[in-house]
Amino acid sequence: MLNQAYYDKTDEIIASHGLTQAALIPIIQDIQAEYRYLPPELLSYVASKLSIDEAKAYSVATFYENFSFEPKGKYIIKVCNGTACHVRKSVSILERLYSELGLSEEKATTDDMMFTLETVSCLGACGLAPVLTVNDKVYPAMTPDAAAELIRELRGA
Amino acid sequence: MSYMTINNRRVEFTDEKNVLSVIRKSGIDLPTFCYHSELSTYGACRMCVVEDDRGRIFASCSETPRDKMVIYTNTPRLKHHRKMIIELLLASHCRDCTTCTKNGVCVLQKLSRQLGIKEVRFENNKKQLPKDLSSECIIRDPNKCILCGDCVRTCDEIQGMGILDFAFRGSKMQVTTAFNKDLAQTDCVGCGQCRAVCPTGAITIKQDIERVWEALSDPKIRVVVQIAPAVRVAVGDKFGIPKGENVLGRLVAALRRIGFDEVYDTNFGADLTVMEESKELVERLESGDNLPLFTSCCPAWVKFCENRYPQFRKKISTCRSPQEMFGALIKEEARMDEAGDSRKTVVVSIMPCTAKKAEITRPEHFNEGEQNVDYVLTTTEASRMIQESGIDLSQVEPEALDMPFGISSGAGAIFGVTGGVTEAVLRRLMNSDRAEDLEAISFTGVRGVDGIKEASVKLGDRDVKIAVVNGLKCASEVLDKIEAGEIYYDFVEVMACKRGCITGGGQPVPIGPRTKKARVEGLYKIDKLAQIKLSSQNPIVATVYDGILKGKEHKLLHNER
């Protein structure tokens, strides 16, 4: 059960976008941004407020990659695997991060809720390949070692 | 007149909304999975692709017919693509065809046979998902789903329920409920319309055949069966009998051979319903309370109202549905020891409907701790039992129903089609069986295929405002308007399924436009040929009111809401 504060915040977000179906995605984006995940209870809550079938809201939320029903870590690391990054060996960076963080393709978030590791198809920073981002900050020209060092820094921070 | 050239033959067309309709009109059965004329065009299966004279390939379901178009429906390229599509679908499909409920009626199976698929060159590495057995009405098997979306669109566009939708995307896409909940945890009303459009075994009827076989084989049990109006014009489908033909007599004979002890007609229950509902309407019109009176025959509608519009619950008629009235009567007769059979009585209903399976387990449909109806078999299950028994329905000599409940009126028969209940009630209230009066009622606007029909009928000095609704999305529309005070009705008939019970979720599929039409005509023909037109003129009705029902009308024929 989520506490009332979550619902109050959601009401606030809904109020800023209105009650149309077109507001669904912006609303759940804001919820996701607020809590770094989309609590399923809140998705159902938004659906009922917007008079959208719950199945439809679920269908929308599962279609887009940005939404996650699982809580995410404090640092969301996205390793770019766009064409340019791929050509410049982004896979080895990803593999290093998996091993540093003890994560895998199936397990994206560390147990201490510090890190979530994802891949992204292209961040549009191809000139700087290979890149990764931590909470939207771009780190250019990465190497496996630099990535590991970055993790150590973030852990210390 | 515009025309197009299809496979070098000239085909004229007028207002067909797409090329596919023109092709089908010309007698070519172009295969599709996702096209249904009553649903929005989805265009996902790509089976209906055709080629034009410039070699362009396009899906005919979503192309507007243009004058002098030249198209080909069966070129080598098209054949290759269709085969490839089937092969791709089969590759991710649970291929336990021989043990599948849909064996023999599966569209995927049919098309792979038709197109001569010899091998599947891809491995089925799709993650197997659990079946959803939670509903009393239908079973969902996601492993057999080909993602055509027919159920999704039916549930949303026709029923306005939106219980099923797509989730995830790409090769991970599924059809499922919100958060993949069990159907029983959702607002699903069990209408089974998703099952009626599902081309594969992904959505099937919850089967009760085995339990009925058990009862039949138990010498200590007397098994009474009742047959719903819409069953008799559909059960012949699987036996090569022309669509819409009334096969009641053959069905009675077949059921006797299978071992049912007594075979009756739900139309008799319908006659009782007409009596009670007419009375209720008159009372409410007089008191002015709880109007409009909503019909209660359709369990999917009742559940829908409870789930989505609870504020209207009290306005639904307190009458039990015809099957429940009839079941209550049979069980009471047995309890009174008047059935002439001392064995335990089990009542089986053969219904066009999947929601009826859930109706019988509702607490208000118990009397003295006993279910009024023990098992519901859908038309499809009844067909299967007949086949299982090695009986060819088309070859059986018709037999008459058992007495005394084998007599019913034409008014009872038309319960199976939208507007039928209203028409039957109006006949009772007008209380005339003169041909011109009957015809006048049929022309008030209660007949026809529209989702919402309106009629106004003079009863005494009062204009009674009536709405006849079919399809739950239309029901929402009407309820919203009533709620908003935009319209007023005294009486509203609601059937969850389009055109009424004849397209029920338990009926044999496919139910194409021609089949629908034939079934409607079949029921009206039964009424036309019936000697008794009014429920009140059914002599047995009077007998039971004086007998079994005396003083127990409320207990047996009504329930509290």
Next chain:
Amino acid sequence: MMKKIENREVLEQIRQTSREQMNKSKCRVLICAGTGCLSGGSGAIYDRMCELVGEHPDVEVHFGPEIAHGDGEIGVKKSGCHGFCEMGPLMRIEPQGILYTKVKLEDCEEIFHRTIEKGEPIRHLLFKRDGIEYQRQEEIPFYKKQTRNVLKNCGHIDAEHIEEYLSIGGYEALEKALFDMKPEEVVSEISESNLRGRGGGGFPTGYKWSQVAGQKEKIRYVVCNGDEGDPGAFMDRSIMEGDPHKMIEGIMIAAYAVGAREGYIYVRAEYPLAISRLKRAIEQAEECGLLGEHILGTDFSFHLHINKGAGAFVCGEGSALTASIEGSRGMPRVKPPRTVEQGLFGKPTVLNNVETFANVPMIITEGAQWFKGIGPEKSPGTKAFALTGSVNHTGLIEVPMGTTLREVIYDIGGGIKGDGEFKAVQIGGPSGGCLITPHLDVNLDFDSLKKMGAMIGSGGLVVMDDSTCMVEVARFFMNFTQNESCGKCVPCREGTKRMLEILERIVEGKGKPEDLDLLEELATTITETALCGLGKSAALPVMSTLKLFRDEYVEHVVDKKCASHNCSALRRFIISPERCKGCSKCARNCPADAISGRIKEPYVIDNDKCIKCGACESACAFGAIHIEG
């Protein structure tokens, strides 16, 4: 806050004052604040420069909003992307036009004392190539061969202040359209210019507008597609970040031309900077009355909204994009009805991409004839490309349509990186195909490329040298497409999955000869029967590589070899007995116990046990281990 611009005259006055303001400073320092340079540390460089010039009111540092257009004579603003991302962080110094590359924080002091105070260039920060030092940005070959029209202002103005855009003639085109042209004249000017959609298909923009303008329904929408999802493309991002008003002006002109009152910009969520710049630009335009009711005192009213994508490549497809704005799954729908008839919310909709809209103001100001003078007549104008991969200078470029691939790769891109040899260029991303050496002199324009079975797509150009495995490239794109398939139609959903499986099998050395035929069969069905444009083009990278590099596929399938050593499963590590000292380090590092031998004697690798991880190769101190072939 700027005052409300109520009419034409006020607009001109503001333009005048902004221009004067800009011309006041003796020296302008423009620090690139594009995504690339920011991540290279240009933020800190900006701070440092601000500190340094703090007491020099005649020097302007352009970057952040902190000291925005105040009363003082120092203006500090953000400039957009220069496109030369590879060499970032970039700093441009005006009036000399010096471009410093790879600027570090510690360079700031020197730049201030020498260049700003004394006007001297600092040689080690200048761009060098083939022994030549380039002082002025415009002389650098990367820029010299370009025609920067759409990207003209990117890197030269502060994208966060509308005054900057106004000072260089911003919103003149809108003004001209509103006061001197009827909507139908705007449409015919655009039609006359032969402007074609920059989003991929090259559909004539004017024709699209005229169709919307001709609809019976009076509620219409203009939608800007900024969902630039092709991996390897970032032109639209640069425009949105670097010159948002140009695109907004284009959208407004479209709205005026077709009679729309509402517009939407759909930007992918991966572009947060573009989103915030656009938000700011819209706010500023609203504040000064360039957006809203009765714009410049006319009857034209227009409101612009931003929709943030939520992570679905397919939303770059028109009907999927509008579905997404409507709050649904981004699944393309069947057509008809087309977007121009029933698009967003079921209303007639103009849907163009960022670069297309950014071309519009110039066409209105300079005229259709001017536009047609650039590039081939049927496919005129310039095109921005994202040049990436194995070229010396990657980055964002803009060239006239019809420029050859050779000019782009060798003149602008500076040729192939290192000592590799040109092998192919992948154009158009996951929807595109490959071009090889014989195609180097092909003109890059819609029609010429179509003839080659390739397409401009959104403009990604990934250059590949001979160290690239084309089968692996095909697998990469198929993996992308398969991941991004919406799942609606069978050929795309199931077909791409199977194609990917086959390609994965091939790069793992488990391919069968008949797999190549099966790939072709699948590709044909997908191409000819998929529902949407993205589906129809999903198999193109495979078809194209299969056609041009079939021998590579055969090599993988039959010989189980990958000549470029990209496919790790096909690598065979061998220990050179001459070099091996028998130290056993490789054996100790091997996780699979595949290396054996005796101390001080050459070790050997059992390739059946080897898992191709390469740990031995990195461990060997004598360079004795290498990949065979």
